[in-house]
Amino acid sequence: MREFLTLLKPYRLGLKNYLRDPGPGGKVKLMSLSAFTLSLWVALFLLSVRMIRSFYQVEGFGDILAQKTFGLLWLTGVALLIFSSFITSLSSFYLSRDLSLLMGAPVDRESVFWARSAQSVLASAWMPTAFLLPVFLAYGYAFSAPLHYYALLPLTAVPVMLIACFVSQTVVILLVNVLPARRTRDVLSLLGLFSFVALYLVFRLLRPEQLVNPDNFRTVAGYLASLQTPTSPMLPTTWAADLLWPLLGGQGSQFSMVYLGLIWVMALVSAMLSSYAAHFLYWQGYNKSQEGAGRQRAGGLLNIAASAFRLIRRPEYRAIAVKDFKIFFRDHTQWSQLFLLGALMIIYLYNFSVLNLKRYPLHAFFLENTIAFLNVGLVGLVTATLSLRFAFTSISAEGYSYWIIRSSPLSVRDFMREKLAFWLTPIMLVALFLTFLTNRFLDAAPVMAATAFGLTLLLTPGLCCLGVGLGSRFPRFETENLAQVPTGYGGLIHMVSSSLSLLLIIGLSSWPVVRYLRIRRGMAVWGLKDGILIPLFSLLVLVLAWLLVTRPMRLGREALEVYDEGNAGKEQGGPALGSLDGDRGPVPGGG
Amino acid sequence: MIRLEKVTKHYRRHVAVSDLTISIPAGEIYGFLGPNGAGKTTTIRMVAGALAPTSGTISLGGYDLAKKPKEAKSILGYIPDRPFLYEKLSGQEFLGFTADLYRVPPKKADLRSEELLTVFELWDWRDELIENYSHGMKQRLIMAGALLPEPKVLVVDEPMVGLDPRGAKLVMDIFKSMARERKVSILISTHTMSLASRLCDRIGIISKGVLAAEGTEEELRVSRGSDNFDLEDLFLELTSGNEGPGAP
Numbered sequence: 001m002r003e004f005l006t007l008l009k010p011y012r013l014g015l016k017n018y019l020r021d022p023g024p025g026g027k028v029k030l031m032s033l034s035a036f037t038l039s040l041w042v043a044l045f046l047l048s049v050r051m052i053r054s055f056y057q058v059e060g061f062g063d064i065l066a067q068k069t070f071g072l073l074w075l076t077g078v079a080l081l082i083f084s085s086f087i088t089s090l091s092s093f094y095l096s097r098d099l100s101l102l103m104g105a106p107v108d109r110e111s112v113f114w115a116r117s118a119q120s121v122l123a124s125a126w127m128p129t130a131f132l133l134p135v136f137l138a139y140g141y142a143f144s145a146p147l148h149y150y151a152l153l154p155l156t157a158v159p160v161m162l163i164a165c166f167v168s169q170t171v172v173i174l175l176v177n178v179l180p181a182r183r184t185r186d187v188l189s190l191l192g193l194f195s196f197v198a199l200y201l202v203f204r205l206l207r208p209e210q211l212v213n214p215d216n217f218r219t220v221a222g223y224l225a226s227l228q229t230p231t232s233p234m235l236p237t238t239w240a241a242d243l244l245w246p247l248l249g250g251q252g253s254q255f256s257m258v259y260l261g262l263i264w265v266m267a268l269v270s271a272m273l274s275s276y277a278a279h280f281l282y283w284q285g286y287n288k289s290q291e292g293a294g295r296q297r298a299g300g301l302l303n304i305a306a307s308a309f310r311l312i313r314r315p316e317y318r319a320i321a322v323k324d325f326k327i328f329f330r331d332h333t334q335w336s337q338l339f340l341l342g343a344l345m346i347i348y349l350y351n352f353s354v355l356n357l358k359r360y361p362l363h364a365f366f367l368e369n370t371i372a373f374l375n376v377g378l379v380g381l382v383t384a385t386l387s388l389r390f391a392f393t394s395i396s397a398e399g400y401s402y403w404i405i406r407s408s409p410l411s412v413r414d415f416m417r418e419k420l421a422f423w424l425t426p427i428m429l430v431a432l433f434l435t436f437l438t439n440r441f442l443d444a445a446p447v448m449a450a451t452a453f454g455l456t457l458l459l460t461p462g463l464c465c466l467g468v469g470l471g472s473r474f475p476r477f478e479t480e481n482l483a484q485v486p487t488g489y490g491g492l493i494h495m496v497s498s499s500l501s502l503l504l505i506i507g508l509s510s511w512p513v514v515r516y517l518r519i520r521r522g523m524a525v526w527g528l529k530d531g532i533l534i535p536l537f538s539l540l541v542l543v544l545a546w547l548l549v550t551r552p553m554r555l556g557r558e559a560l561e562v563y564d565e566g567n568a569g570k571e572q573g574g575p576a577l578g579s580l581d582g583d584r585g586p587v588p589g590g591g
Numbered sequence: 592m593i594r595l596e597k598v599t600k601h602y603r604r605h606v607a608v609s610d611l612t613i614s615i616p617a618g619e620i621y622g623f624l625g626p627n628g629a630g631k632t633t634t635i636r637m638v639a640g641a642l643a644p645t646s647g648t649i650s651l652g653g654y655d656l657a658k659k660p661k662e663a664k665s666i667l668g669y670i671p672d673r674p675f676l677y678e679k680l681s682g683q684e685f686l687g688f689t690a691d692l693y694r695v696p697p698k699k700a701d702l703r704s705e706e707l708l709t710v711f712e713l714w715d716w717r718d719e720l721i722e723n724y725s726h727g728m729k730q731r732l733i734m735a736g737a738l739l740p741e742p743k744v745l746v747v748d749e750p751m752v753g754l755d756p757r758g759a760k761l762v763m764d765i766f767k768s769m770a771r772e773r774k775v776s777i778l779i780s781t782h783t784m785s786l787a788s789r790l791c792d793r794i795g796i797i798s799k800g801v802l803a804a805e806g807t808e809e810e811l812r813v814s815r816g817s818d819n820f821d822l823e824d825l826f827l828e829l830t831s832g833n834e835g836p837g838a839p
Contacts, residue, residue: 319691323677323684330679330720400675404736406641408692409665562643 003107007115010098029489036492041134048138066139067245073135074237077128078164084124085168091481092116092123093169093282094176094289103286113278121165129161143248152247156240156260159267163236166270173277176285236266302329316410320418324394333482334397337389341430348382348434352441372444373513376435376455377506383431383456383463384498391423391467392494393485395560396476412560416468416553424464431460447516455509458541462548463498469552470494472560501548508541592616593638593744593776598647600633600800607633609800611647615793617743618774620766622781622791626830630800631780632672635748638778639669651744665693668742672749672780674729678722682713682732685721686739693740700739707735710761726753734762738769745769745777751786763790784823794822796829803829 022030055065093116102112136157140149243259306325312318328334352375395416398405405415435456439449474490485491512534518524593615600608608630615621625631636642638649640656640663649656654663676685683704690700708714711731721729730753737745745766751759767790769775781787787794788808795805804811804825811825 315691315694319688322691323680323688326684327677327679400673401677403639403641403669403671403675404677404689404692407639407664407667407669409661409694410692411661 003111004115004118007102007107007111008118011119033489033492037130041130044131045134045138045141048135049142052139052142066248067241070139070245070248071238071241073132074160074241075235077132078160078237081124081128081161081164082168084127085120085165086172088124089117089120089165089169089172090176092120093172094286099286109283110275110278113282117165117169117274117278120169121162124165124168125161129157139248145247149244149247152244152260156243156263159263160236160240162267163263163270166267166274170270170274170277173274173281173285176289177281236263239263302326316408316414317418317421320405320410320415321422324397324419324422327397337483340389341386344382344385345430345434348378349437349441352438372439372442372448372452373510374506375438375442376452376459376509377502379431379434379438379452379456380459380463380502380506381499382434383427383460384466384495384502386427386430387423387463387467387498388486388491388494390427391419391464392471392491393482394419394423395468395471395556396479396485397482398475399477399479402475402477406563412472412557416472416557416560419471420464420468420553423467424461427464428457428460431456448513451509451513455505458545459502459505459548462501462545465549466494466497466501466552469554469556470497472556473552475560475563497552501544505541505544505548508537508544512537592652593621593746593778594648594650595634595638596648596650598634598637598644598649600630600637600642601645607800608637608644608797611797611800611802613795613802613805615776615778617776618770619792620770620777620779620790622779622787622794623797624781624784624787624794624826625797629797629830631797632748633800634797635746635778635780636671639667639671639746640664641669641671665740666743668737668740668745670733670737670745670747670750672752674726674733674753676721676729676732679720681718681720682708682724682735683717685732686736689736689739695740703739703741704735707738710765711735727755727758730754731758734765738765741773743773743775745775747777747779749781750779751781751783766790784826788822796826798830 019030052066052069055069056063093113096116099112103109136153137150139145140153239259239262243256243263246256303326306322309318309321309325312321432453435452439452444452470490470493471485474488474493476485476488476490479485486494515524515530515534519526519530593613595611595613598608598611599606611630611634613621623631623634633642637644638651638656640660643657651663652666654666656663677688680688686704686707687700689695690697690704695703705714708717711734713728713732713735716724716728721732724732747766750762750766754762763786766777766779770777770792779787779791793805793807794811796803804814806814808822811822815825
């Protein structure tokens with residue numbers, strides 16, 4: 001036990017030191033992050049209460065719907081936890097840089113395993129907990145649950161989470177003994193991503209909003225059949241839902257502690273399984289993971305595709321573009337993000353394809369055109385997400401190799417411009433494609449479609465500049481996992497700034513558009529006021545769009561020009577919980 | 592040539608380098624010695640343009656690094672102590688990338704790449720991804736990259752880290768020939784007294800961020816007034832108990 005606690009010391013002390021001294025401006029960042037998280041929780045809580053109450057307005061079915069959703073929440077949470085735990089336990093058990101130090105120390109290998117296991121559980125469980133806790137509390141509040149619901153919630157959730165984590169850990173130990181660790185991580189990352197995309201697509205294409213509209217079902221049986229969720233009496237998530245539901249549904253007499261016992265026994269069994277796997281296979285797998293994935297050669301189709309960049313005349317721009325292109329398509333963690341992008345686009349287009357505005361003939365013209373206009377804002381949000389995922393992370397993607405750029409003749413300005421050009425082209429194409437197709441689905445008037453197209457052309461460069469600019473202002477060159485980069489403080493600032501900019505620009509553009517629609521429908525006549533205000537509002541929109549292009553790039557350039565690797569860790573708003581597992585490598589230099 | 596004038600670097604409250612003035616003419620190899628945390632790597636990284644000084648000026652080949660960074664860096668080759676590279680590129684691709692970054696004409700770049708990959712014994716590995724290279728191979732690839740644009744100024748941090756004896760000798764010979772034949776100014780930071788003694792024309796010893804002694808080995812011997820002078824003795828005398836915290 002003493003060894004176990006000692007091994008957890010770096011994690012504990014690292015967190016303590018960070019909280020004590022988060023670096024220059026760190027306290028402000030910490031407080032603003034906490035405030036944001038708290039607001040998110042409150043919003044999630046209120047939204048959930050509203051959703052649960054709206055279920056109950058569907059007479060006769062509300063109870064079933066709320067119960068099924070409750071079960072589905074447990075199942076989704078555990079599914080997410082299993083995939084997240086796959087990745088974190090693989091890093092913690094086999095890939096962390098400090099493992100060679102620990103394996104050489106006079107400590108029991110099983111202590112190393114359990115210390116790593118605890119870190120992995122913490123790193124993977126905090127996210128589902130953070131998102132699901134306000135929802136489960138909302139269930140208690142909406143149903144006026146007794147106090148022991150709140151007491152039983154952690155007593156149930158903790159063993160369920162432990163089961164998910166131990167199962168993942170056991171599978172990882174078994175897999176590493178079959179595959180090399182680095183390849184296992186690639187396979188699991190892809191598997192996790194595919195499953196997430198599939199889950200998301202299935203959920204969306206099932207059109208769950210139809211469930212609250214029983215008119216769509218001819219018989220009660222048909223409706224009930226449509227509510228079938230993949231629950232099984234053998235799953236601990238079903239036990240958890242069945243244990244707590246009677247306290248919510250006012251069926252206290254059906255409450256049974258047997259489920260709680262079952263869950264705890266299952267947690268113990270999975271811990272034992274994990275322990276056995278560790279005892280017999282951990283050291284063997286660790287050795288295997290050190291052997292690497294063998295020699296990999298560069299070449300093939302990627303080189304042919306990269307030759308298209310020869311068209312770029314400036315050699316230093318070409319150098320960065322070719323490098324970024326090859327690295328993007330050779331790194332599974334980067335190119336697999338394209339699946340997420342694909343899912344996002346399908347869902348987006350699908351939503352518009354099923355939007356049947358013709359049901360409201362009287363308002364169809366206004367609805368179609370107003371939605372076509374608001375669609376620009378939605379496309380803007382998709383663009384902002386792409387900018388965050390790709391343009392923002394492109395700076396941190398340089399990693400520790402940033403010294404190569406820093407000591408080269410390439411200026412920070414040119415470096416940022418190249419990153420912008422590299423990502424602006426595909427993001428612009430996606431944004432225009434989405435705008436074009438959604439306008440087709442909506443059958444928007446040509447002038448509206450042209451306005452939407454123009455606004456997309458105007459907004460996309462700004463949103464990409466925001467990505468590159470803030471990515472340079474808040475770089476995280478030390479991170480091993482690029483997917484973590486958008487989840488930091490800089491990512492938060494990016495999303496807030498993007499949303500505010502979109503709100504402002506769309507808000508300012510809306511007046512001339514609404515005016516145009518009213519005049520066209522004969523509800524207003526063209527006057528002097530329109531002649532002054534329409535150009536004035538348009539000018540304001542142009543100025544804002546210009547500021548969105550120039551300001552973030554300037555901010556980013558100024559920060560990157562004086563970027564100091566030595567203080568980098570503290571400048572970036574500190575470590576995320578998931579990155580405290582010893583994965584962070586050393587900063588070059590320090591003599 | 593390399594010139595540092597009154598260069599100071601602060602890390603928050605800690606002074607890593609204080610009022611440092613060094614001048615290295617063309618064709619000279621300058622050894623920069625000091626204990627851990629004395630400010631060697633900070634100085635090297637400032638000269639390489641990877642870190643901005645808090646005050647003072649650094650010029651390379653007459654170009655002020657702060658005012659004309661592009662011109663100054665285009666004549667600079669930098670070899671850091673840790674081989675962080677783009678792991679998903681091959682060795683050949685990395686050199687191609689470096690050539691474009693330093694605007695080396697394509698034909699010349701191909702010739703230089705082949706020559707350097709052969710010299711550093713990486714030719715057979717040229718199409719392998721760098722992630723499969725050993726530490727020493729990565730270090731040699733970084734050297735090949737730094738030498739490819741034929742720099743007039745070379746800044747090297749701990750050149751022999753990760754190299755086997757054969758690799759170390761090869762590197763020493765290359766540095767000597769660059770200084771003698773092509774008049775390249777070379778600044779080398781090292782802990783190894785024997786390397787400094789064998790390779791460097793002049794030596795500077797830094798302690799607690801301040802230049803404590805400077806000169807040729809002969810000048811340092813004269814300054815001590817002893818024929819039994821040993822570079823290691825002087826180093827220990829000047830730096831005893833002076834180990835600092837280093838860059839944070």
